[in-house]
Amino acid sequence: MKFIYLSFASLVVGLLLGCSKAPTPSAQPGAPAPVPISVDKATAGSVAGIVSFKGTAPKFPLLDMTSDPGCPKKPEPADVVMVKDGKLANVFVYIKEGLPRGTFAPSNAPVVLTQKGCRYSPHIIGIMAGQPLTILNQDTADHNIHSMSSGNVPFNESQMPTDKPITKIFKYPEMKVLLECNQHQWMRAYVNVMSHPYFAVSAADGSFSIPDLPPGEYTLAAVHEKFGEQMMRIKVGARENVKADFGFAAGN
Amino acid sequence: MLAGGLVTSNNAGLSVPDWPTTQGSLWKIPPMIGGVKYEHGHRMIAEFLGLLTIVVAIWTWFVDKRRWMRVLTCGAVLGVIFQGVLGGLTVLKLLPPAISTAHAVVGQTMFCVLAAIAVFTGKSWLQEPIERIVPQESRPLIRHLWTLLGFLYLQLILGAAFRHVWTKLGPVGAERWPAKKIIHMFLYPHILNALIVAGLIIYVGMWVLTRYRKMPQLRRPAHLLTILLVLQLMLGFAAYITRVVYGVNELQPTFGLVATTVSHIGIGALILAFTIILLIQVYRHSAGADRVTTA
Incomplete structure (x- = not known):
């Protein structure tokens, strides 16, 4: 009986620890410096x-x-x-394969995500790794912006109507990063972080x-x-x- | 506990991103709207509960002469603080399923500790039992109750893990784990274990109700356990339907999902507490008999 308990308990603990794995950046330390592409x-x-x-x-x-x-x-x-x-x-829509090896410089112009009418606009976002994402609150409601990223550092911040814009940078490419507001459960947006500028919505x-x-x-x-x-x-x-x-x- | 269930069921755990402050303040109450009313409401109830536990510990320290009771109530204060820290870590670490599950399990454990304190300070506890159980009968009963307790904890861990993984990684979260995987990993074992728990409760319940029906301290928790079991199985089925069958594509939690899940958590906690109370009463009635009863 003890063995069954122990095995089951180890399984549950193992599974839960596995679910809580910290984000792992995709950049490999010590890798050769990538060539910039023009x-x-x-x-x-x-x-x-x-x-x-x-x-x-x-x-x-x-x-x-x-x-x-x-x-x-x-x-x-x-x-x-x-x-x-x-x-x-x-x-x-994005280029998945076939681009020349190397790096594309991210734009410094921010991609803007607006909270208006208790919705995110746009609902689907494409952004380059390293490009700023600026988040605005144009509502009279308070919001929190929670990114459920696994390849980048996740964040969760409040934004009141009078608060300054929040700027975030995703360092690494990652598809379908969910942004959600836990104050308004229907508010969901997806950020697709790309290593190149060849994408559209x-x-x-x-x-x-x-x-x-x-x-x-x-x-x-x-x-x-x-x-x-x-x-x-x-x-x-x-x-x-x-x-x-x-x-x-x-x-x- | 119910307030905590409301937080998870409404996916409101991160509506207040900071801890121990709320929106930068330790004492200001934010507008109780949206997800904040669940999360901050849960925090306020927890703080009040912590305060009451401290009062109980101080009171016990001055009034109760039993050393172990003083230790138990001081332990309860530490337990409530630990539970608060787990809740804070859950917020600051953005709901890691392991910590969130631990928060759910420790919460129910603290509920049981406080229920036990209520039993130990009750009038009937302070009087010597009139009837006792012979050791030949109490030993297997105690063994069965410990087994039931073990499976109940497993049930609690699986249930809490299912909800927290579902919310963090599943269909209402980051969608990194398909619903099927979470169901196979946590929900099916939870359902399977429910059958074992049900069998054990019926077995222990019948044992107590048929042999010790004249002992109200044993009969009452056993009776309640069997009634709560029926209710819990129905609520579990309803929670499954509202979440897994109809709730996968819901963009906001329905009243049915929230009501069935929170009730399921509450009744589960009562089952755990009454099992512990029954175990305590069996220990209480099983030694140093003045008069022995078997049936």
Whole structure:
């Protein structure tokens, strides 16, 4: 009996400790210094396309935000699956493979995340590792911003309506970092931290465009938070504008 | 404990990012809205409970002549402080499942310690038992109760781990672990262990109710254990339906999910406490008999 107890207890403790593993940065100390890459814009091409959706989009219950008087009083639609005229918004499209080895310098211009109407705008964010993320509170409600990062240092900070913007930098590439507000459980946004600048988020009409892509063969991927990831191979010639459409469907 | 259950069920554990302060202050009460009302409410109840425990310890120190009672109540104060520190670490370390689970387990343990203190200071405890159990019968009963206690703790750890891993890494959290994996790792063992616990409670309950029904100190907790078991199994099933069957894609916790989960936690704590009370009473009634009773 003692043996069973001990084994079960060790299993549970082991599992829990495993779940609590600290974030591990992807940069390897002692690795050779990466080569900076510069792209010749005169020969660069681009890829653009439309993300479409087939079938009936899943329905989510309206959000009840009345727990906070600083949030909208009426029930609000969820922003998880945004389909309009068969086009899917909030799909993160990025170059997954094929870029030349080396590093791309991150932009110093911050990506802005706004809390307005007790929602995050934008809902899906693409940002480069090292690029600042500026978080604003334009609500009359208090918020907390909790990043559930595993590859970067996670954070959790309060932001009152009168507070200054919060600026955060994700040092390492990491996909689908959840940002959530624990004061308003429906507030969720995803940050995709990339090692390069070749990404886009599909707009309300499903369109996306990735400019200034060096000529080459790539794997282009499209990720939706509910429908998963799709990939395709593309070949971009000098000054060529490649068309690449994705199609998601209900039940994916 | 129920307030703590409300915090986890509403995913509000990090709505106040700082600790021991709340939004920078040790004494100011923030606007009790959104997730803050659960998290700060839980902190205020915990502080009041800590204060009451200190009062009990001081009172016991001056009034109670039993040395072990003084030690027990001082231990309760240390336990409540330890529980507070675990709660603080849970916030500061952003809900690591191991610490959050430990916080849930120590919380219920402290509830049992305080329930035991209530028993030890009750009127019936201060009087010598009229009837006692022969050692040949009390020994196996005590063994069964310790076994039940072990499986109850395992049940508590699995249940708490399931909720905390689900909230941190699962569908309502970072989505790094698929729901199926969490269910297989924690929920199915929790359900399997529930059957063992149910069997043991029925066995021990029937043992006590058939043999010692004339001893109210034993009969009452045994009776309550069997009633609470039925309630707990129903609540567990309801909590499973509201969370796992219908709650996976919910963007905000439903009333059903919160109500069933919090009740399940509360009844679970009562089962643990009554098992400990029954164990204490069996020890109390099993030695130095003036008059022996067997049935």
